[in-house]
Amino acid sequence: MKPSEAVANIEYARKWLGSESDFSDEALDMSISALEKQEPQRPKIKGLLFYSYHMYGSCPCCKGQVEEGWRFCPWCGQALNWGDDDD
Ligand SMILES: [Zn+2]
Numbered sequence: 691m692k693p694s695e696a697v698a699n700i701e702y703a704r705k706w707l708g709s710e711s712d713f714s715d716e717a718l719d720m721s722i723s724a725l726e727k728q729e730p731q732r733p734k735i736k737g738l739l740f741y742s743y744h745m746y747g748s749c750p751c752c753k754g755q756v757e758e759g760w761r762f763c764p765w766c767g768q769a770l771n772w773g774d775d776d777d
Pocket residue numbers: 749750751752753754763764765766767768
């Protein structure tokens with residue numbers, strides 16, 4: 691199951707559980723944001739690093755600096771896609 695499909699399932703469960711008194715909306719929100727970070731996002735490319743000739747850019751989630759080849763943002767855990775389509 692892809693993270694986006696898991697999010698859709700959680701949203702579906704939320705509709706049915708929403709009226710229960712011990713239901714935690716916050717727990718579902720946390721689950722969804724954790725899952726969304728597993729779906730690789732393209733960094734915003736800013737240029738080349740002069741010392742390695744790798745691209746660098748900013749994380750689409752937290753705007754922290756990330757470098758080409760990094761599969762995850764070290765600042766927030768967002769999965770990154772540099773366009774090399776190796777998955
Ligand atoms: Zn980040």
